[in-house]
Amino acid sequence: MSPAKSPLSALLGGHRDPRGLRVLVTGASGTFGRAICARLAALGAHVAGIDLAPSPGDPVEVLACDITDDEAVPAAVARAIASLDGLDVLINNAGVGGPAPAELPPGAEVRRQFDINLLGAWRVTAACLGDLIASRGRVVMLASRMAVMQLPLAAAYGASKRALVAYADALRVEVGTHVSVTCVYPSAVRSPIHDSTAAAGLSLEGMSQYEPLEGVVDTVLGAVLRRRARRDLTTTRRGAVEFFLARHLPAVTDRIIARTLARRARSGAFAGADLASGVVARHSAPPADA
Incomplete structure (x- = not known):
């Protein structure tokens, strides 16, 4: 008779044991980050975080760090890794959104999103790679469904997340002999990341179906704990269908999104959203042959 499994081993199934895993999470005080840190810590992982504005209620130690600062990132990462005594997993979770129509020139908002969503992850990853190579570790990138299926009026977010995936692909080619790289593609989750877009009158409530935070966290944990790392992971069945269509039938998703926008x-x-005035005017104009 085989020995009875412990509750933890039954929960893990074919996954590796999280106990003792050394994990660094960026954006650790945000909606996703706090939940990811809490779940990993509860499973016995050693977790540290970095965030621009740590919160007193954070479930793990979070170091203050601006990931757009070239000099601050290596110092903060070194402190976090020292506190963990090494590093097995980096979760690049930090990210911001905001209104950015593609038809308008790029300004401060566009640069902010690229600097955090793409270059911030790049800076942190570069600072972690020596330790990850030594431990044969893992990098998990929080990408977005918008990395493959762009929604309107938020070009900077989608473009920065698509660029993040391209960076992950390059990283995988360069260090894949020693470090695995997984991209996770959530759809929309209700969180403060949407506040600035809504305040500008560009809410995409009718264009995106929200999913529960718990499903995103479960997928991230799967990316961390699977014995065999996956290249890409979606967070819902609907997300898997959208991912497949966007990758293999992009003209179909383009038409669906365009019709919904219209x-x-x-x-x-x-109405009243200056940044969407061009979209409104074009869809309010009579057909060319009228």
Whole structure:
């Protein structure tokens, strides 16, 4: 008779044991980061975080760090890794969104999103690679469904996340002999990341179906704990379908999104939103052959 499994081993199934894993999470005080840190710590992992503004209620130690600062990042990462006595997993979770129509020139908002979503992850990863190579570790990138299926009026977010995936692909080619790299593709989750877009009158409520935070966290934990790392992971069945269509039938997803945008523009969803004035005007104009 085989020995009875412990509750933890039953929970883990074919996954590796999280106890003692040394994990660094960026954006650790945000909606995703706090939940990821809490779940990993509860499973026995040793977790440290970095965030621009740590919170007193954080479930793990979080160091203050601006990941857009070239000099601050290596110092903060070194402190975090020293506190963990090494590093097995880096979770690049930090990210921001905001209004950025593609038809308008890029300004401070666009640069902010690229500097955090792409270059911030790049800076942190570069600072961690020596320790990850030594431990044969793992990098998990929080990408987005918008990395493969762009929604309107938020070009900077989608473009920065698509660029993050391209960076992950390059990293995988360069260090894949020693470090695995997984991209996770959540859809929309209700969190403060959408506040600035809504405040600008560009809410995409009717264009995106929200998913529960718990499913995203479960997928990230799967990316961390699977014995065999996966290249890409979606967070819902709907997300898997969207990912497949966007990768293999992009013209289909383009038409679906364009039709949904047209309906919303004609319904007055963007009324009074200066940044969407071009979209509203084009969809309000009579057909060319009228």
